[in-house]
Amino acid sequence: MSNTIYIGYEFQVKPLQPGVEILIAELGYAGFESFVETENGVSAYIQKEEWREGILNDIQILTSNEFVITYSFKDIEQVNWNAEWEKNFNPIVVDNACAVRAPFHEKFDTEYDIIIEPKMSFGTGHHETTHMMIQHILNSDLKDKSVLDMGCGTGVLAILAEMKGAKPLDAIDIDNWCYLNSLENVERNNCSHITVLEGDASLLNGKKYDVIIANINRNILLKDLGTYATCLNEKGMLLLSGFYNTDIPVIQEACEKYMLKFEEKLERNNWVSLKFLN
Numbered sequence: 001m002s003n004t005i006y007i008g009y010e011f012q013v014k015p016l017q018p019g020v021e022i023l024i025a026e027l028g029y030a031g032f033e034s035f036v037e038t039e040n041g042v043s044a045y046i047q048k049e050e051w052r053e054g055i056l057n058d059i060q061i062l063t064s065n066e067f068v069i070t071y072s073f074k075d076i077e078q079v080n081w082n083a084e085w086e087k088n089f090n091p092i093v094v095d096n097a098c099a100v101r102a103p104f105h106e107k108f109d110t111e112y113d114i115i116i117e118p119k120m121s122f123g124t125g126h127h128e129t130t131h132m133m134i135q136h137i138l139n140s141d142l143k144d145k146s147v148l149d150m151g152c153g154t155g156v157l158a159i160l161a162e163m164k165g166a167k168p169l170d171a172i173d174i175d176n177w178c179y180l181n182s183l184e185n186v187e188r189n190n191c192s193h194i195t196v197l198e199g200d201a202s203l204l205n206g207k208k209y210d211v212i213i214a215n216i217n218r219n220i221l222l223k224d225l226g227t228y229a230t231c232l233n234e235k236g237m238l239l240l241s242g243f244y245n246t247d248i249p250v251i252q253e254a255c256e257k258y259m260l261k262f263e264e265k266l267e268r269n270n271w272v273s274l275k276f277l278n
Helices: 019-030 081-088 128-138 156-163 176-188 218-231 245-257
Strands: 005-014 034-037 041-047 068-077 092-094 098-101 112-115 147-150 169-173 194-198 209-215 232-244 261-268 271-277
Touching: 005 019, 019 034, 019 041, 092 128, 098 128, 112 156, 128 156, 128 209, 128 232, 128 261, 128 271, 147 156, 147 218, 156 169, 156 176, 156 194, 156 209, 169 176, 176 194, 209 218, 218 232, 218 245, 232 245, 245 261, 245 271
Parallel strands: 098 112, 147 169, 147 209, 169 194, 209 232
Antiparallel strands: 005 041, 005 068, 034 041, 092 098, 232 271, 261 271
């Protein structure tokens, strides 16, 4: 990694929120690997060999009338990602019950203490969607429930679910870096009931779960909802996030097609998380 040449973009974003969150999400799907939020916006990094002319052409927020975004970019050699994370990753505590921290942070006096080495993976708990999913899990009885964490990122949600008594659990992500990072974090938190898999919804054929957690973007959720519904046990629970308040009608309509009943909504800074029951 140390000899890899990256291209670093410096984005200035007005207004900062939810502009930075939207921009990070869209850049992630374009191939950018790592992000550091700054006072005026965000720094984003992509391997030079993955970069191409016009890579920002599909970043929709750049053409939005609601935000003013300017940027510059340059080659960067030998980025020390661990040092960047250590400098910028602050611990969080959700509802005074669950702490998410890095190994170099001091332990919190909370019922659940999760140690995450996030590296380039999504899911430190800082993002609104992860924060709300943690809240859902904290408020759910998961003892001896089978759980799927789809799009697991760092594995933080599966780890919390096991701490809440769930077993067995599958944590799946299509991204190799997330897969490897989840394996590390599962081991780091002494979890023994989580199976980490690399792939997409095609891995779910024939599987059944009491609880399905899917914190992914709207389009993938809509594409895979039928699979989730098929895999959900009777009286099962589906937790969805990764989309905005304005997306609720289309998500809810799609869920109702599969006889999934809306139960609860959480909201943070225009991001939402929905709970459905089978």
